[in-house]
Amino acid sequence: MVVQHNMQAANANRMLNVTTGQQAKSTEKLSSGYRINRAADDAAGLTISEKMRKQIKGLDRASTNAEDGVSAVQTAEGALTEVHSMLQRMNELATQSANGTNSNTDRKAIQDEIDQLTTEIDRVSETTKFNETYLLKGDGAEKAHKVNAHDAGLDGVTLTDKGDTVDVTLKELKAGDKVSIAGKNYTIGSSATDIQNKITAGTNTAKKSYTVNGKTYQVSDTEVFDSTGNNKLKKSDLTGNTGDTADATLDDLKALVTDGSTVTIGTKTYTAMTDAAGAADGIDDNDSTVITAGKAYQLQTAEIVKASSIGADTAATTATNATHDAATTTFSLTKGTVSYKDALSFNLHVGADADMTNKITVNIDSMNSAGLGVKGIKADTEQDATYAIDAIADAISAVSSQRSALGAVQNRLEHTINNLDNVVENTTSAESRIRDTDMAEEMVNYSKNNILAQAGQSMLAQANQSNQGVLSLLQ
Structure with missing residues (x-):
């Protein structure tokens, strides 16, 4: 029997301290709701939890x-x-x-x-x-x-966007065609030049027949004949100038076609517009609704430029079709511009x-x-x-x-x-499983540790009393 080293008490005290520490941790987990309150609780779990x-x-x-x-x-x-x-x-x-x-x-x-x-x-x-x-x-x-280009409501116009420019193709117009431009109706007339271009040479074996101003002529590859095709004509026969004794040519026949002339080619009759020389504008002098195809192209171009300039600070432009005698069915339109933010x-x-x-x-x-x-x-x-x-x-x-x-x-x-x-939601659920306290499980641990703490305190008290037997030996 010794008194210097009360091992029973020491052991009971050590176990009581362990139990008290575990009881404190259980209390912390239950009060905070977290299973991990410091890195020491679960170092790896803390790292994963914080990342989540x-x-x-x-x-x-x-x-x-x-x-x-x-x-x-x-x-x-x-x-x-x-x-x-x-x-x-x-x-x-x-x-x-x-x-x-x-x-x-x-x-x-x-x-x-x-x-x-x-x-x-x-x-x-x-x-x-x-x-x-x-x-x-x-x-x-x-x-x-x-600014976007527009076709001005014109029939048969094709716009091909090229970025800064637009390729415009107008519907090809022929003599006798009807066309509406800017709300006005026009008929495409024929210029003397247009009709002249339709008069072409035949051959000696297959002459071509043309009726100019009511008189019929036949032409071979180089010469002009009367309506029968048998009698070769002189220039004087065409011009009335008796001094012109040379043989008439295709060009001489074409020269008969002037403003106001009528020419029948095959089954179709053309009338050359009267458009005063020196003041020719592509518009018939006697009927303003009759215009040349070139004039129609010029007017259409102007309307397309106008329609394509709506909403623009700088109007659309084109360098072509500015005059009726040079206007064509195709031209390039430079788009107009307007300023605003991107x-x-x-x-x-x-x-x-x-x-x-x-x-x-x-x-x-x-x-x-x-x-x-x-x-x-x-x-x-x-x-x-x-x-x-x-x-x-x-x-x-x-x-x-x-x-x-x-x-x-x-x-x-x-x-x-x-x-x-x-x-x-799913990540929070995963993080909860790592970090949160399982309250039911921890209550079991807390109850266990509470009982162990009470038992430890009792055993420590009993161990402290075990050495009291030494006093009986001293009496």
Whole structure:
């Protein structure tokens, strides 16, 4: 029996300390709700948990970012809904003004409303914003942009866009064709030159027959004959000048065709327009509705240039078809320009990582009157109103395209939000399994440790009493 080393008490005390430490940890876990309160609790688990927490918090913020993006897109698309309504009203007004029953007063009232609607489109573009970001007026400095070309409603016109220029092909017109240009109807007449070009040589065995000003001639490859084809004619027979004794040629026959001449070739009769020499303008002097094909091409070109300049600061131009006698069915049009800002572009970050694939880009074009191609649009004359219809149609199409793009982005963002929320939920569940306290299991441990602590305290007390027997030996 010893008193210096009470091993029973020491052992009971050691076990009581262990139990008390475990009881303290159980109490901490139960009160905090976390299984890991410090790295020593589970070093590896803490590392995994914190990495998951970083992802969860990042994805939570990314989901909010996407929701903010939806709100911005809805703000822009909502404003464009009203722009669409205004453009539809402008189209209605332009169509009304294009009708010939309107007076000048009527068209002025129509123009006044169109001006107000154009101004309101600009105001909506300038003021629509989300969190101090203007959504519809573009971004950066204003710069020149090309204006779409239009065919001026002309039949058979083909426009081939080449970027800064447009290749234009007009419908080929022939003598006798009817054509409507700028609301006026014309008939294509024949010039003396046109008819002369149709008179060609025959052969000795197959002469060609032509009736010029009521008199019939036949021609071989080099000579001119009477209507029978048997008697060769002299120049004097054609000109009436008895001094012209040389044989008549094809060119001599062509020379008979002048303004006002009628020529029958096969089954078709042509009348040469009367277009005074020295003042020739491609328009018949006696009937202004009869014009040459070249004049028609010139007039059509001018109308295409006019229609393609709607909404432009700098009008469209062309270096060809400026004169009726040189106008052709093909020419190149240089597009007009108008100044407005480039599209607004911003990125929505919808992921927890810095990967660029976590960026969703939203692009919104400048939606003011300049960007839509209706800046300064006019409908105060029948023809201006007619051309305005095409320009407004292009603007409606542009707004439709932009709204469609915004709607597609919104749908994408809604799927993105659903996916982010799903990932957050599952990752949070995984992180919970690592970090959170299993309350039922920990209560079992706590109860066990509580009992052990009470037992340890009792055993320590008993161990301390075990040495009291030494005193009986000392008495």
